[in-house]
Amino acid sequence: MKKMYADITDFVFVESTVEKADILFIPGSDHPPLMEKAAALYHGGFTPYILISGGYKAGLNQTECDYLKQIGDALQIPIGCMLTEPYAQHTYENAHFSRDYVHKENISVKKAIIVCKATHSRRVLLTYQAVFGPGVEFYVVPCVDRFGITKNNWYETEIGIERTFREIKKIGMYGKQIIR
DSSP, rough: HHHHHHHHHHHHOOOOOOOOOEEEEEEEEOOOOHHHHHHHHHTTTTTEEEEEEEEOTTOOOHHHHHHHHHHHHHOOOOOEEEEEEEOOOOOHHHHHHHHHHHHTTTTSSSSSEEEGGGGHHHHHHHHHHHHHOTTTTEEEEEOTTTTTTTTTTGGHHHHHHHHHHHHHHHHHHHHHHHHO
């Protein structure tokens, strides 16, 4: 059983050693720790830009990207360094619209950081890799979600198991769409 947990953990949960990058992407979410981690990386000199993607409102009175941008403002990220993409409704659109945005703004992206929820990390990475193509190297920085799920404890709670296996299903659905 431990081997199965280890294999699932290695597949779903991605984490990279971060290097300096051209941009940092936050795929749509209303989870403040994502912006907090992005701000720490920005202030640490790892990236000149943070591109927040997300048009979904998820019970907010504003888009995900506007919500996280407000947090970024409070964390002293300069306005010109916080870029927003307010239309994406799901992970594939986060990647696709973010790629279109950087192309339109002539931002060269050879290395990029992605800050996302830990359970979302593999799907985000695979999707951004497929959309941006082989010329971009991605570093993934996961955050603990509001349920406290990490690569070290996902199998200890019903919600951790449910959310992790939901991601496996979504990875399969996304993979099938991207391959076609």
